Amino acid sequence: MTAAEPPSQIGSLHDELRNGLVDSAVRVDHPLGALTTYSVGGDARLFVEIESSSDLTVLATVVCCHEVAVATIGRG
Numbered sequence: 001m002t003a004a005e006p007p008s009q010i011g012s013l014h015d016e017l018r019n020g021l022v023d024s025a026v027r028v029d030h031p032l033g034a035l036t037t038y039s040v041g042g043d044a045r046l047f048v049e050i051e052s053s054s055d056l057t058v059l060a061t062v063v064c065c066h067e068v069a070v071a072t073i074g075r076g
Contacts, residue, residue, distance in 0.1 A: 010046050013066045017048060020058040025049045035073065044071075 017026045026048050032041030050056050063070060 010068065013062065013068060014046055016062045016065075017046075017059065020062060021048065021055055022051075025051065025055065032073070 014026065014028065026046070027044075028046060029043045030047035031043050032047075033039045035041070048055075048059055050059060
């Protein structure tokens with residue numbers, strides 16, 4: 001399965017995140033069902049998996065420069 005191209009409105013956000021984080025941590029159209037207890041959920045247009053506090057700092061810095069809705073999911 002190949003990654004879908006990011007929609008134009010999140011394209012620059014996607015690019016900035018991939019420049020600051022490990023490429024595999026940033027995914028486009030990532031299914032959320034497998035991450036939740038009841039296996040429900042659609043696809044996240046842009047999904048970022050945080051592994052460290054420095055990843056969180058990069059994410060927060062980049063997202064602050066864009067008008068984008070953010071949902072934080074912890075243990076689904």
